[in-house]
Amino acid sequence: MFMRWLEYAIFLGIVLGLAHPVGLYLGRVCQGQPTFLDPLMGPVESALYRILGVRPKQEMSAGVYATCFLLFGLGCAIVLFLVLIFERLLPGGPANASLTTPMTTDLAVNTAVSFTTTTTWQAYAGENTLRYLAQVAGIAAQCFLASAAGLAVGFAFIRGVAREQCATVGNFWVDLVRSLLWVLIPLTLIGSLVLIWQGVPMNMAPYTPAHTLEGGIQTIAQGPVAALEFIKNLGTNGGGFFNANGAHPYANPTPFTNFLGMLAIAVLPASLMITFGHLARKPRAGWTLLIVMVALFVLGLAISDWAEAKPPTQLAGLHIVGPNMEGKEVRFGIGDSVLTAMVTSNGSTGSYNSMYDSFQPLGVLGPLVFMLLGEVVFGGLGAGVYSIVMAALVGVFLGGLMVGRTPEYLGKQLRSAEMRWIALYALMTPMVVLVLTSVAVATQAGQAGLVTNSGPRGFTEILFAYASSMANNGQTMAGLAVNNVFYNLTTVIAMLIGRYGLAALALALAGSFAAQRRVLTTAGTLPGDTPAFGALVFGTILLGGSLCFFAAVGLGPVVEFLRH
Amino acid sequence: MGSPTTDSGVPLERDAGSVSPPTCARRIGDQLRPAILSVLVLTLLTGCVFPLLLFAIARPLFPRQADGSLLRSRGTVIGSELIGQEFTTPRYFESRPSAAGSGYDATASGGTNLGPNNPKLTNGSADFAGIRQLAEAYRNHNGLAPGDAVPIDAVTRSGSGLDPDITPANAALQAARVARARGLSEESVLRLVADHTKGRQLGFLGERRVSVLELNLALDQLQGQQPPRTSP
Numbered sequence: 001m002f003m004r005w006l007e008y009a010i011f012l013g014i015v016l017g018l019a020h021p022v023g024l025y026l027g028r029v030c031q032g033q034p035t036f037l038d039p040l041m042g043p044v045e046s047a048l049y050r051i052l053g054v055r056p057k058q059e060m061s062a063g064v065y066a067t068c069f070l071l072f073g074l075g076c077a078i079v080l081f082l083v084l085i086f087e088r089l090l091p092g093g094p095a096n097a098s099l100t101t102p103m104t105t106d107l108a109v110n111t112a113v114s115f116t117t118t119t120t121w122q123a124y125a126g127e128n129t130l131r132y133l134a135q136v137a138g139i140a141a142q143c144f145l146a147s148a149a150g151l152a153v154g155f156a157f158i159r160g161v162a163r164e165q166c167a168t169v170g171n172f173w174v175d176l177v178r179s180l181l182w183v184l185i186p187l188t189l190i191g192s193l194v195l196i197w198q199g200v201p202m203n204m205a206p207y208t209p210a211h212t213l214e215g216g217i218q219t220i221a222q223g224p225v226a227a228l229e230f231i232k233n234l235g236t237n238g239g240g241f242f243n244a245n246g247a248h249p250y251a252n253p254t255p256f257t258n259f260l261g262m263l264a265i266a267v268l269p270a271s272l273m274i275t276f277g278h279l280a281r282k283p284r285a286g287w288t289l290l291i292v293m294v295a296l297f298v299l300g301l302a303i304s305d306w307a308e309a310k311p312p313t314q315l316a317g318l319h320i321v322g323p324n325m326e327g328k329e330v331r332f333g334i335g336d337s338v339l340t341a342m343v344t345s346n347g348s349t350g351s352y353n354s355m356y357d358s359f360q361p362l363g364v365l366g367p368l369v370f371m372l373l374g375e376v377v378f379g380g381l382g383a384g385v386y387s388i389v390m391a392a393l394v395g396v397f398l399g400g401l402m403v404g405r406t407p408e409y410l411g412k413q414l415r416s417a418e419m420r421w422i423a424l425y426a427l428m429t430p431m432v433v434l435v436l437t438s439v440a441v442a443t444q445a446g447q448a449g450l451v452t453n454s455g456p457r458g459f460t461e462i463l464f465a466y467a468s469s470m471a472n473n474g475q476t477m478a479g480l481a482v483n484n485v486f487y488n489l490t491t492v493i494a495m496l497i498g499r500y501g502l503a504a505l506a507l508a509l510a511g512s513f514a515a516q517r518r519v520l521t522t523a524g525t526l527p528g529d530t531p532a533f534g535a536l537v538f539g540t541i542l543l544g545g546s547l548c549f550f551a552a553v554g555l556g557p558v559v560e561f562l563r564h
Numbered sequence: 565m566g567s568p569t570t571d572s573g574v575p576l577e578r579d580a581g582s583v584s585p586p587t588c589a590r591r592i593g594d595q596l597r598p599a600i601l602s603v604l605v606l607t608l609l610t611g612c613v614f615p616l617l618l619f620a621i622a623r624p625l626f627p628r629q630a631d632g633s634l635l636r637s638r639g640t641v642i643g644s645e646l647i648g649q650e651f652t653t654p655r656y657f658e659s660r661p662s663a664a665g666s667g668y669d670a671t672a673s674g675g676t677n678l679g680p681n682n683p684k685l686t687n688g689s690a691d692f693a694g695i696r697q698l699a700e701a702y703r704n705h706n707g708l709a710p711g712d713a714v715p716i717d718a719v720t721r722s723g724s725g726l727d728p729d730i731t732p733a734n735a736a737l738q739a740a741r742v743a744r745a746r747g748l749s750e751e752s753v754l755r756l757v758a759d760h761t762k763g764r765q766l767g768f769l770g771e772r773r774v775s776v777l778e779l780n781l782a783l784d785q786l787q788g789q790q791p792p793r794t795s796p
Contacts, residue, residue: 007768051605053597059574060589068595075603098671127671141611145603159573168573168588173598180606185614189621196622199646201632207671208634210643213780214651220644220670222632226622227615244664244673247723249646250632255770311716314680318699322716322731326685326695327675329722330660330729333771355723357677358685457679479677515576564681 001309004335008301011259011339012294015266019290022267023274029182030155030275032174041181048177059168062511065156066504068172069149073116073500076145081112083138093132093223094207101129101483110488115142117499118150118380120232120239120350120474121491123483127221127242132204135241140228144188147235147381148179153503154272154382155179160510161389161410162279164518169510183268184235191230191264199253202226225250233264236381238350238474246340246353247329258336258353265347269384276385277529280410284529289388292537293346293377300366300377301342307362309334314564324363327355338363345370348380350474357453357461357479361561364460367475369553371467373545374429380472386506388537392528393422395540399526410528411518421509425502429470430548432497436466436490437552445486452479456563460556469494635781644670648728649777654705654745656783657730657738659776660717661698664725675723695719706741729773732761746787756782 028035049056060068085108088099101107101124114121120143126135152175159169196202202224210218225241229251232238242248252258270290277286309323328337337354344351345367356364370377379387389409397414400407407414414422440446440462450458461480468475469491476482482491527533574588589595622630633645643649648659650668665672678685688694693701698719703712715734735757743753760779764770 003764003768010768048605052601054602058589064589064592064595067592068599071595071599072602075599076607079603079607094671125672125674127673136615137607137611140615141607144610144614145606148606163573165576166573167576170573171589173602176602176606180610185610188614189618192618193622193625196626196629199629199633202619202622202630203632205631208632208641208644210634210641212643212649213656213777213784214649214653216650218643218647218649218668218670220632220634220647221673224615224619226630227618242673242724244675244724244726247675248673249648249724249726249728250644253633253646255765259769312680314686315695315716318686318696319711319713320695320699320716320719321713324680325716325722326680326720327677327723328720329724329727330717330731330773331727331770336770353723355675355677357679358675360680452677453679453682457681477677478674479679514573560679560681 004305004309004338007335008339011262012297014263015270016290016294018267019271019274022271023286024278026183026268026271027275027278029178030158030175030279032178035182037182037186045177045181052173054171054173054177056171056174058171060171061167062156062160062169062507062514065169065172066507069153069503069507070500072149072172072176073146076116076142077112080115080138080142081108083134084108084111087131087134087138090131090133092204094127094221098207098221099128099131101125103129106485106488107483110492113492113495114474115139115237115239116146117472117495118146118235118237118348119469119472119495119498120237121469121476121495122239122350122474123488125243126240132223136224136227139239140231143228143231143235143237143239144180144184147231147237148176148184150236150380150382151179151183152176152382153507154385157386157389157506157510158272158276158279160507160514161276161412162281163514164516166514169507169514184231188231188234191234191260192226194260195230195257196226198257199250200226200229200257201250230261230264232351233261233349234268236265236269236347236349238344240351246351247355252353255331255336258332258340261351262340262343265343265349266378268381269347269378272382272385273388276389282410282529285410288529288531288534289392289537292534292541293388295538296377296541297342297346300346300370301338304338304341304363304366305334307360308338312360324358324360327358329353341367342370343378344475345473346375346377346379348375348383348471348473350468350476352475355478356464356475357457357477361456361557361564364464364477365553365557368460368464368467368557369545369549371464371471371473372429372433372549372553373541375471375473376541383472383503390422390425390506391541391544392537394426394544395536396526396528397422398540399536403524403526405524408519408525411521412513412516413519418509418512421505421512425505426544428497428501428505432494433463433466433470434552436494437463440466440486440490443486445484449480449482449484449487451481456556456560460560463552463556465491466494470498472498635777643777645775645778646728648726651776651780654741656780657735657742657776658705660727660730661693661719661721662725662727663721668726670726673724673726675725676721706738708737728775728777730776732757732772732774735761735774735779742783746783748787752786753783756786
């Protein structure tokens with residue numbers, strides 16, 4: 001217990017300690033200011049602009065910015081779809097006999113959308129579906145590109161809040177290229193090398209037959225695993241090289257690689273809150289939201305930790321000692337498994353290292369609820385900053401109702417035009433997740449997925465699948481059989497809305513904020529950087545979440561907990 | 565536009581007129597070329613150039629890890645130090661139960677995905693050993709009495725199905741049986757277990773653990789045996 005909480009505390013300490021310097025660095029990247037990487041990356045940047053035909057000084061309105069984001073995502077999805085459809089023709093890697101899962105059209109559509117929206121929901125098992133070149137040039141490349149596009153939208157949103165009387169929010173192509181060159185590529189190069197040092201393979205060898213000590217043959221899947229395993233976390237994507245994702249010893253060989261991966265997920269989104277406060281010239285507003293995030297995180301961590309660490313009551317009387325280790329790795333134990341569950345479910349990253357389907361009902365409650373709340377804690381790279389600000393704005397609106405004046409946040413007024421975007425944003429997740437879950441539960445095709453568990457656990461699996469798709473998270477309760485036309489296509493709907501629908505609304509709001517003049521702070525202003533404001537946001541998130549999802553969550557994990 | 569310290573976009577006033585300023589992108593059509601080219605060029609950069617760079621740096625620095633940390637005996641690959649193997653004979657320490665394929669299939673990683681309240685997980689079914697049956701088998705195999713406590717990692721399946729490790733408590737309970745089967749003293753086997761117990765990384769990360777394959781190799785080496793050759 002002490003050792004686990006020591007690890008949690010060190011983790012949060014490192015995230016909070018890095019948030020300030022990294023946040024300021026991201027601010028420089030966002031604003032095009034000089035950094036220490038300029039001598040290396042500057043020439044590459046200029047060359048890329050020349051090749052792509054980008055005029056870096058040209059700014060875009062929120063509408064044009066959103067359209068570019070959409071066009072880029074569409075292009076990436078088409079490329080990935082083609083790579084997947086033709087992947088069996090690529091040379092190298094696993095023998096055809098090992099590739100037992102057929103790459104059907106619906107699976108290719110699902111995977112193409114999934115990886116280009118940073119969801120990285122995987123209806124396939126990597127080691128028996130994909131060739132190495134598809135894993136690298138298809139899957140890993142999209143992990144870079146989709147997360148860079150997400151970070152770009154985060155930059156644009158921050159500019160919208162920071163600017164005054166402005167028609168524009170930045171240039172998408174510049175933000176995209178700078179995110180890649182100044183943030184994702186250099187960090188991934190270093191991080192991947194650390195992973196390889198710790199044991200993550202980086203080879204193009206065929207699956208290796210090993211003659212085991214007892215005289216059997218064990219065929220060991222290989223591959224350029226390290227090319228994917230760091231960017232999947234840094235970019236808050238999460239799709240693993242192997243079926244077992246972060247539980248696989250080749251993908252995540254040591255507790256250190258796991259810890260590094262969790263930092264890779266959380267540090268950038270946490271730092272982006274500091275960037276936000278810094279550029280909006282209200283540094284404490286960024287810290288206030290970051291502390292709300294940490295408070296929610298610790299709450300979820302405490303519940304999950306308690307549920308998983310106590311000896312499973314289901315095994316009472318069997319004289320079995322220890323915590324719930326079904327679906328967990330010995331090297332990670334409860335501490336690393338629960339920490340990873342909380343970080344990945346908050347960080348919009350599907351790189352689980354233990355099987356949620358074998359978690360206790362209250363153990364899986366945390367990951368489920370955090371996805372349903374819309375990834376407000378840390379959140380996806382770029383998406384996290386607008387997720388928490390949107391939640392805060394709902395709080396500001398409620399606060400404004402109570403005092404009876406036009407609500408404002410950091411000098412920006414929430415008039416009816418802004419409130420329309422905010423209300424639509426807040427309703428999007430419940431609408432999509434609850435409707436799709438109902439359809440799945442009510443139809444034969446949806447129920448056919450319940451091949452492993454049933455009852456409340458089966459319902460949780462379905463709810464979890466759509467919550468994960470909508471939150472662009474990608475983690476799964478893997479007992480649900482999802483590689484079929486029904487789930488491949490319905491999860492695509494949630495992934496697309498969760499990515500483009502929410503980003504478009506956030507950019508629309510950023511556009512109208514940018515056009516506003518900053519109003520003067522008066523005695524009646526609700527300041528966005530006080531503990532009281534933090535408490536309001538914290539309460540709004542929990543209250544809003546329970547109003548939307550209490551019934552659904554009640555039918556799943558809560559009923560299962562109460563029944564046993 | 566844009567001094568080093570302030571961020572500034574295109575002011576509203578400037579595009580109030582009918583002529584759009586050259587600094588503001590207006591037509592979507594202008595964005596098609598960057599859209600198409602960025603997808604292709606950046607895919608090449610991140611999907612081809614980057615992995616080749618990583619490959620080129622990593623191979624000379626970490627050749628053993630890059631190849632999958634394979635263990636060899638007399639030139640034959642006998643496994644990977646990271647990937648668990650199945651052991652059934654009494655002279656070897658046993659790994660955890662596995663849900664990967666038919667057990668430790670390193671081309672089919674995965675867990676059972678059975679919920680804790682699913683009766684199949686505890687009580688088993690016709691073709692599946694539940695935790696109850698696994699505990700019974702573990703006690704029989706290691707000469708324990710019916711009421712003796714069993715460490716939970718010995719009767720649960722890991723997430724990957726390829727878990728290379730067991731807990732020190734699990735190894736300690738198996739030591740007497742292994743010692744008997746090999747004609748060694750229990751103390752010498754326990755000493756070997758202690759030597760092969762890894763602590764928490766950096767003192768606070770993860771759990772204490774014993775790698776089963778490494779331990780079994782050390783046992784064979786202790787007795788001067790090479791692992792058995794099989795015809796390739």
